[in-house]
């Protein structure tokens with residue numbers, strides 16, 4: 001049953017500093033960005049959250065820039081409130097991480113792309129989040145900030161289990177940083193249909209001096225398949241890489257698919273990735 005809206009409270013800070021101060025004293029506040037995930041929980045009565053803090057007006061969490069840290073090569077910085085529509089339209093992201101654009105195009109429909117944010121997809125922590133394998137394969141970093149300061153967490157260390165992460169209740173995701181990616185990028189989502197479908201399996205890959213392979217919907221968290229990547233990077237066969245991959249993923253049977261089918265699809269995607277990036 002939908003939650004009665006009169007039971008809900010919403011804080012609307014005017015700045016990031018004010019938002020972080022509110023979270024420092026009331027960490028039970030749940031951030032909302034585009035609200036596309038939060039609203040589903042409230043509508044179906046599956047969420048027990050009643051106190052919210054609205055991030056949408058905080059322009060400090062927007063923007064897509066190329067940062068040039070001293071002595072390091074430029075890195076892409078994407079504000080947490082960046083929507084899928086903004087990702088799709090961004091010339092910098094198209095050039096540097098075209099597979100993030102491809103993933104954004106397949107998220108929901110136009111309404112969800114206009115409201116749903118990259119930070120929300122990450123914080124929501126669903127293993128079926130479309131952008132997550134791309135970010136894992138790109139070796140992205142999550143920038144977290146609390147009133148006490150800022151820290152960066154490697155994407156591969158961000159999730160601690162199903163729908164859980166290292167983010168503390170008083171922290172917000174402020175941005176995602178992506179280093180320069182050397183090599184060919186690849187991404188594919190397999191779902192029931194092309195649009196408006198949650199994935200059965202997703203895979204993102206980078207084939208360059210390093211091989212990185214990440215999969216979604218094949219375990220409780222997005223999986224960085226380091227074993228399969230190692231086999232391929234050292235000239236091993238696709239069959240050997242597929243065997244390594246089978247040991248790295250733990251797909252389950254659920255309403256969207258069967259574990260056995262997901263295993264087979266993941267193996268097929270691995271072969272497709274390697275063939276198409278020759």
Ligand SMILES: Cc1cc2nc3c(=O)[nH]c(=O)nc-3n(C[C@H](O)[C@H](O)[C@H](O)COP(=O)(O)OP(=O)(O)OC[C@H]3O[C@@H](n4cnc5c(N)ncnc54)[C@H](O)[C@@H]3O)c2cc1C
Nearest residue numbers: 033034035036037038107108116117120121123129130173
């Ligand atoms: C019809 C429909 C179709 C969808 N299709 C897809 C799809 O194809 N692929 C897909 O991956 N997802 C899909 N989604 C899910 C959703 O749209 C995405 O996960 C979206 O990116 C969530 O972003 P948001 O800004 O709306 O998050 P919100 O709903 O505002 O928040 C989601 C979670 O993240 C937390 N949060 C948000 N921003 C921050 C932040 N900056 N710091 C800390 N915590 C934060 C919130 O507290 C909440 O727990 C769909 C949803 C709907 C309703």
